[in-house]
Amino acid sequence: MRRFAYHEPKTLEEASRLLVDLGENAHVLAGGTDLFVEIRxxxxxxxxxxxxxxxxxxxxxxxxxxxxxxxxALVTARQLETLPGVQRTYPNFAEALRLLASIQVRNRATVVGNLCRASPSADTIPPLIADGAIIHIYTPKGMRRMPLAEFFTGPGRTRLERGDIATGIVIPAPAPDSGRIYLKHGRRKAMELATVGVAVSLDRDGDTCTNARIALGAVGPTVLRASAAEALLKGRKITDELIAQVGAQAMAECTPISNVRASAEYRRSMVGVLTRRAVKTAMEATQ
Amino acid sequence: MKQIVELTINGDPQSLAVEGHRSLLDTLREEAGLTGTKKGCDVGDCGACTVIVDGQPVNACLMLAVEAQGRNVETVEGMQQSIDILHPLQDAFMRHGASQCGFCTPGILMMARKLIEENPDPSDDEIRFGLSGNICRCTGYTKIFDAVRSAAAEIRAVRAQEETV
Incomplete structure (x- = not known):
């Protein structure tokens, strides 16, 4: 590995000061599964x-x-993935974790690290945004908290400033009658980056959707909220016609690019398919 | 600047002098002289460097040696029970021809050992899921999965026998 100086601060204050003093080429190590790859x-x-x-x-x-x-921030993906409570209460998040890289990687990788890396295709981001997760951040001026949906500013970019350190996540408890799902589309099952990822979390009253959050991964510079598609669902009885409209609206709201993994047209088309499937499944899911 | 890392490797307490930027993989191979753990991609994609740290399988290439301070590291060299007695997985890999070039084998053995410890009777899907972070470019995986199934059955039989004694 290329040489770097290695530091082991004992407090957040010390770590933050190091990051400020050492400048822009100093990086936080939590899991290391992205950082060491980027260095090599x-x-x-x-x-x-x-x-x-x-x-x-x-x-x-x-x-x-x-x-x-x-x-x-130091909790690994694998720790959360294997907790029965997470599988039961947040099956969308558990599924995203299961589909992330490999067991070996998940034993090192932290979820907060996956968030701070801010890849538009990161699997953990869509379900956490759809569930209204809050990120906690140490700053030299004090602790901040921010909805995860507002944390990302571009590919690899977040609202963290030099000296800020994300310290943890809170995922609110689900409403009693609610459903949630994350669907990942890729060319293979293992060690795959999402071609498209769609997370839908919704609250229900019988067959009426009372509240919905839709997050679309790998179809924009950050994971996107499909707000207009969400608005179509809110307070409405769920029918096949409505689900088709919601899928079309999500397709209109995403901004995919063409790259080595898929064309923009294909990604947009898959947003429609996965959004329809996810809304239907989340309405039917019992948990 | 070198620092002293104290860790246990395959049951032996060791004290190694390493620089902060050195990976656990390079340190195992060079400072500790244990070349059974292989360096494939060196970026966490191939699983050839899988070792078990405090009971959890990890890619040794994605961990710094200094992060292993105070930890218990197990490598393929520690699998054999004695010089003549192979681990049932090693034996099954030989019988089933589950190694061709053999480069992926140490990592797969470590991962499969952990898989069987956690789940002594894995389904085919569970074996595939458990080994999905280990790439083999020779075998097409069929013989590897055969060997894992066979070793799991053998380990279950030995345990059942021990329980009845």
Whole structure:
């Protein structure tokens, strides 16, 4: 591996100060499964690696029926994936975790790291946005919290400023009558980046949808909310005609590009298919 | 600047002097002299460098040696029970011809060992899911899955026998 200086701060304050003092080529190490690849493949100039794993207070996973699921920045994807409570309560998130890279990678990779990497195709982002997750951030001026939907500003870019460190996530507890799903479309099952990912989380009253969030992955510079498609669902009785309209609206709202994995036309078409399928399944899902 | 990393490798406490940027993989192969763990892609895609750290399989290429401070690392060299007794998985790989060039084999053995420990009777889908982070470019996987199924059956039989004794 290319050389870098290695730091092991013991507190968030110390880590934050290091990141400010060392400048833009200092990077946070949590899981390392993206950072070390970027260093080896020379995708990123890294002079300093700031390992935050020895900072206490970021390894907990807690559940509170009033608050929801809270987990720290050092919790691995595999830890969450294998928790029965996560599989039961957030099957959309559990599915996204199962489909992320490989078990070996998930044993190191952190979910918060996957979020901070801010790939438009990151599997964990759509279900967390659809469930209204909140990200907690240490800043030199104090703690901040922000809806995850507002965290991303572009491919690989977030609202984190130099010296800021994301410390954890809260996923609100689901409403009693609700359904949620994440559908990933790729060319193969394992070690695959999403060609398109669609997450739908909705609240129900019988066969009426009372609230809906739709998040579209890999079809824009960030994961997108399909707000107009969500509005079509809200307060309406779900019929096949409505589901078709919602699919068409999601297709209109996404902004895919063509690349090595798929053409823009194909991606847009799959947004329609997956959104229809996801709405239907989320309306029927019992949990 | 080198720092001393104290860790346990296959049951032996070791103290290795390494620089902060060195991967666990390079350190195992060069400083510890354990070349059974292979370097394939070096970016976490192929699984050839799979080792078990504190009970969890990881890609040794995606971990720094300094992160292994105080940890228990298991590599393919620690699989054999003795010089003449192979692990049932190693034996099954030989009997089924599950290795061709053999480069992926150490990583797959480590991953399969963990899979069978957690789930002694895995379905075909569970074997595929468990080994989906390990790439083999020779066998087409069929003989690997045969060997894992066969070793799992053998391990179950030995356990059943131990329980009745």
């Amino acid at each position: 493949e020379r995708l990123r100039d890294v002079s300093d690696v700031v390992n935050i794993k020895n900072i206490p207070g970021m390894t907990d996973i807690t559940w509170d029926p009033a608050v929801g699921l809270t987990f720290g």
